[in-house]
Amino acid sequence: MRLRYQLVVAVLVITLMVTSFLAGRQFQSLAGSAPARVARADGLVSSLLGLGTASGEASGLQDVDIRPLETFQEVLSHLRRQYVSPIEDESALTYGAIRGMLGVLREQPYNDRYTRFLTPDEYRSFLEENEGHFGGIGAEIGVREPPVSAKVKADLPEGLRCPVCGAEIKDPVYYQVVIISPLPDSPAEKAGLKAGDHIIKVDDTLTARVGLSETVRLIKGRPGTAVKLLIGREGEPTPLEVTVTRAVIDVRSVDYKMLPGRVGYLRISTFNETTADLTKKALEALRKGGMRGLLLDLRNNAGGGLEVCIQVAGLFVGNGPVVYIEERGQPRQARSAVEDTHRFELPLVVLINQGSASAAEILAGAIQDAGVGTLVGATTFGKALVQTVIPLRDGSALALTTARYLTPKLRDIEQQGIKPDIAVEQTASREYIPPLSDKDKQGAQALEILRRKMREPERAAA
16 A cells, blocks of 8 residues: 555656646747737646647747756745745745846847836836826836936945845946936926936935836825935936925826917827827817817827827828837738828928837827928937736736837837937926927927918918
C-alpha cells in the first residue's frame, strides 16, 4: 500500500511539472500572437489536461526560456520563508516587480516613455477620466526628456536609486514628469500652469524618486484641498512654487460659438466618449447659423481615444486616410473615417501649441496633409505611439505601447511634433491667457489669416 501511494504521488508530481512547463511554452506562444487574441488561464489549463480543445494553438508552441520566471518564483519563495518580517501584502511585491520590468523599456534601445502599469485604484481613475468626470487639478501629465537646467539638476537627489529595487542609478536619464496640457478652465490653467512645465516636487515629494503614477496619485485629492507644486519652466532662472486648489473636473470636450463676420469657433479640448457626437452637432449648428469659415482650436488638447479622433477627423478630411498604424509584425494599416463623410469645404484655420498631443496631433496632421486647412501656432508635443489598455484579472491594467502612427503622408512625429504652417509664439506670461482674449496673440493671428482666406473668393470673383 505504501509503495502504491508513493507511485501515485510521483506520477502527480511529474504531471504537474510537465503541465507547468507546457503552460509556460503555451503562454509565450499566446503572448506573441495577434493583440486581439485573449487566453483565459482556466481554458489553457483545461486544454493542457485534455478537458477541452484549443484548435490550432498546440501547433504554435515554440522553444522559450522560462528561467526568468523560475528566478522570480525562487526570489518570492525566499521572501516568503526567510525575510525578517512576514510579507503582509504580496500584491505590492508583484506590482513592484511589474513596474521594475516595465521601467527597463524607458532605456535604450526602446525609449518608451508611455508603457506603464496601473493599480486597481489608478485604473479606476483612468476610466473616470475617459468618461469626462474626475477629481484633481485638471491637467494631463506625462513624461519626457527635456533639456535639464543646472538648477533643476541640483534639486535632484544625489545617489539616485531605483524606487523598486534600491539599486543606485548611474548616469540616469532624467525623464521628467511634465504637464502635457492644462484642461480648459481647470484649476491648473487658472493657476497659470502651462504645457511643458516639469513638476519637480508635489508638496515635499521629489517626482524624480516616485515616477509618473505616484506623482498623479499625490496630485489628486479631495476637492477643495490644496496641493503645492514646484515647477521648472523654460526661460525661468529658478523653479516656481504654484499652489493649486483641487476641484471636481468635468471635461467639456467641445465648445463652440459664432464670432463676428460669421466666423465659427470650435474648441476641442480632449477626445473622449462624447467628442465625436458633440463635434458633429457643433458643426451642424454653426452651418445653420451661416458660418463662412471655421477656427478650430486644438491648443492644450492632450489627446484621447484613437477611434474617436478618427471619427472627428473624417468630418474634416472626408473619406481619405486619417492616419497610418504600424504594429509589430503587421503591414502598415491605413485608417479612415468609418462613416460616409465629406471634405470640409469652408476656409479652415487650426490652432496648435506645445500642449497639442497624441490624438490632437493625428487630427492636425491629417488636416495639414490633406491641405484642408492652415495650421497656426507652435510645434506640437510629439507623441506618436499608441497605447492599448489591457485590463487584468485583479482590477489592475497594463497600458502597453502596441503601435506607432504616421500622418497620411507617412510623417513620423514622435518627439518631433507637427510644425505649424505659420508659427506664432504666445506672449510669455505666468498668467492664464483665455482663448481669443486680448493677450491671445496666436488666436488674433489665426483670425486674421482666416478672415483673409474668407475674402479670397470675393477677390477672385471681382
